[in-house]
Amino acid sequence: MTYEFLLESVWHPPLLFGGDHSVVLPAPLELKGLWWSGGLGRELRTNCGQQVLIEHPGQWNRSEGPDFLGAQLQIEGQAHIGNICIDEYAADWTHEKREQNAAYNQVVLQLTFRPGEHGPIMRHGEGREVPHVIVHERDIADSMNRPQREIAISSPGRCVHPLRKMGKPALEKLLKAAAKYRAKRLAVRAHRAIEMHGRDQVLYEACAEALGYPDNRISLQALAQRVSLASMHRVSTPGEAEARLFGVAGFLEPYIEPLVRPETRDYRRDLWEAWLEQRESAEFCERQALRWVIGDQRPANHPQRRVGALATVLRHWEQLTRLAFAEPFEFKPLADMLGAISHPFWSQHHKLSGPAARQPYTLFGRAQAVDLAARLLVPLALVEERMTWHEYYKLRFSGLSTDIRDAARRLIGEKDKERKWTRRVLHQQGLLQVDQDFCLELLNGQEALYGEQLQQWR
DSSP: OHHHHHHHHOOOOOOOOOOOOOOOOOOOHHHHHHHTTTTOOOOOEOTTOEEEEEEOOOEEOOEEEEEEEEEEEETTTTTEEEEEOOSTTTTTTHHTTTGGGGEEEEEEEEEOOOOOOOOOOOOOTTTOOOOOOOOOHHHHHHHTTTOSOSSSSSSSOOSSSSTTTTTTHHHHHHHHHHHHHHHHHHHHHHHHHHHOOHHHEEEEEEHHHHHSSSGGGHHHHHHHHTOOGGGGOOOOOHHHEEEHHHHHTTTOOOOOOSSOGGGGHHHHHHHHHHHHTTTHOOOOOGGGOOOOTTOOOGGGOOOOOHHHHHHHHHHHHHHHHHHTTTTSOHHHHHHHHHHHHHOOOTTOSSSSSSSSOOSOOOOOHHHHHHIIIIIIHHHHHHHTTOOOHHHHHBBBOOOOOHHHHHHHHHHHHOHHHHTTTTTTTTHHHHHHHHHHHTOOOOOTTTTTOOGGGGGOOO
């Protein structure tokens, strides 16, 4: 039995609950990020059946109006250059009265995410109809490697800890198969983005995603898209690049020397002055500003420190790319290199206004390096035959993220056995995939486990 066959047996339509189930969409910022990265695909079809080929998704809009500017696409073979709107509902166009707003006159495509909800015929103030694409939930699920439904196949309580009693050979085979399935899906997603923006940009975003503590992961990845490597060509020094990241993130306030701690004055003054030179061409308006979760965070997870770590990674970019795409790919040299990077300010501070720490911070720890490898570098290396499955199997890491710990608890529920199956990164990724495909759904506030389907595994 293959993992794909097991999934098909579970998600086959006759097993689904009947009735109408609303799809829980990702956050708007994540949907926009999927569009920019090519995650929604390059070949689309409008609600009128017209074929759309995306050549470039455009640039994030810094002001009011459409979400992306200067996109390049073909509709039925005819070239168009214009702006893109990303909306949940087609009717958002009418509700916001965009036909009366000149800022929307150059829109060449609207994407929405509610199947069956076509909305009215939309027109520009100039009287031209706006082509409209409805992105199906299946395409979102494929691009994000997650289940298509937010419902459970079985009722709550029909199974608990479905892997607890599974024998070692069967469980080993299941987790390996799930990890391989996950790696292939992640590689497909990465290649889509590489085709759109190139390997370096995809690596840069993956570094941001790895540094983004769960509450800020999406915002940090969006920051790496807004301050893309291509846009960095407009700056000439690492200090200017650093200022651009912090300015676009919204973390730089006017520099008033008496209000600044003496030990942070030089660094903050240099950042502010470098940002002033770029601010007019790079700053996002309040409506488009990124939102950050700062409360209830450990100091080491403060988003300002994570942006500082991303800026520091850029200072070592040539060395990082050489190791990340090496043939053969080896994890240890990459982790050692990332673990050794330091910054005169951010190795000592967790935020711009904070005091120096007693002990220096590690900017890019082994946990982040494992995350970067598991999400991007290992899947690419496996598909491109720069790494063997045997080498992947040997990769160990005992530090567990909350997601992995929760997955092991839901699936196994026996501490000694959990520890045994969370030592290898391959097993961790397999647990995450099985948990995602079989046990993550919620129904009426209770865990709706339908892992009894896993008993089919042979």
